[in-house]
Amino acid sequence: MGINYQNLILNTKSVREYKKDTIDNQKLKTIKDYSQNCIKIDDSIETDVRVLSNEAYLCLHGVAGYKGNMIDAPHYILILSEKKPYYIENAGYIGQNLILKATEIGIASCWITFSDSQAIKDKLNIVSDKEVVALIALGYDANASQKGNATSSIDYKIGLDEMVYIDKWGNGADTSVLEERGLLEAFAFSKLAPSTLNGQPWRFLLTGGKAILAIKKDKNTNTYEQKIDTGIIMFVFQAIVSSTLFSLSWKLEQPTDAVEIPEEFEIVGYCMV
Numbered sequence: 001m002g003i004n005y006q007n008l009i010l011n012t013k014s015v016r017e018y019k020k021d022t023i024d025n026q027k028l029k030t031i032k033d034y035s036q037n038c039i040k041i042d043d044s045i046e047t048d049v050r051v052l053s054n055e056a057y058l059c060l061h062g063v064a065g066y067k068g069n070m071i072d073a074p075h076y077i078l079i080l081s082e083k084k085p086y087y088i089e090n091a092g093y094i095g096q097n098l099i100l101k102a103t104e105i106g107i108a109s110c111w112i113t114f115s116d117s118q119a120i121k122d123k124l125n126i127v128s129d130k131e132v133v134a135l136i137a138l139g140y141d142a143n144a145s146q147k148g149n150a151t152s153s154i155d156y157k158i159g160l161d162e163m164v165y166i167d168k169w170g171n172g173a174d175t176s177v178l179e180e181r182g183l184l185e186a187f188a189f190s191k192l193a194p195s196t197l198n199g200q201p202w203r204f205l206l207t208g209g210k211a212i213l214a215i216k217k218d219k220n221t222n223t224y225e226q227k228i229d230t231g232i233i234m235f236v237f238q239a240i241v242s243s244t245l246f247s248l249s250w251k252l253e254q255p256t257d258a259v260e261i262p263e264e265f266e267i268v269g270y271c272m273v
Helices: 005-011 025-037 055-060 087-104 117-123 175-180 184-190 223-244
Strands: 047-053 075-081 108-111 131-139 164-166 202-207 210-216 265-272
Touching: 005 087, 005 184, 005 223, 025 047, 025 075, 025 087, 047 055, 047 087, 055 117, 075 087, 087 108, 087 131, 087 223, 117 131, 175 184, 184 202, 184 223, 202 223, 210 223, 223 265
Parallel strands: 164 202
Antiparallel strands: 047 075, 075 131, 108 131, 202 210, 210 265
C-alpha cells in the first residue's frame, strides 16, 4: 500500500477556517483521480465524486453546515451515491480515505453536516439520480502557523478500555492484551477518528476471533450521521490493520454468535482479527 496511515491520521484535524487561496489544479486532480480507484466497503455501489469551487459556499449557506452555518472553504468534495444497502456507510468510508489523501498532499479538510440531499442538488443545479451522501471542505488552514490550534482534541477522547471490550460487553480491554494480539496500534489510532459532534459513538467487542463494531444511538445525532461515523471508523481501523498486520475486510451484518450489548447500541458489522 505504501501509505503511512498512522502519520496521516495524527496530522489530520478538522479545520473550520480556511485561507482564501485556491488549491492548484494538479492537487485537485490528484484527489479526484484517487477517488476513482480508492477502496470501498462495497464495490458494487456506484458513486460520483465531484470537486466544487467556493461558489458552492453561497449556494449552500443555510442548507449545509452545523445548524446551517456553512463552512467557507475554497473547495469542497461532494460525494453522490446510488441508494443501496450501506451506501451511507460506504460514503463515510470513501470520504475519510479522501481526507487522509488530502492530508498527504498538504490540504486541510472538514466534514460538513447536512440533512437534505435534494436541497443541495437543487441549490447546486445538480441533475443526478444519485443522492448526495457526503460534503467535505478542502483548503489551506488559516491558522496553520499558530501552534496548538489542533481541533482533534485528543485530551477528552475516551479511554481504550472504554472503547474496546474483550469477550464480554463492559469488560474493558487491557493495553497489554491488545498489544499481544497486535491490535493496540489499530485501536489507538481509531480513537483519533473524527465523529459527529466529537461523540465517539463506536465500541468494539473482541470475541471469538472477531472484532464486532457497535455504534451508540445518540439523540443528538441522526441516522445519517451515525452511518457516516460507522464508515469513518471502519476505514481508519481497516487502514491501520491492513498496513501493519494483514489484509482485513468488514462484513456489514450481525455475527452469528449471540452477543449481548446494551439497548442504546447497535451492532453494525464485524471483521475477523
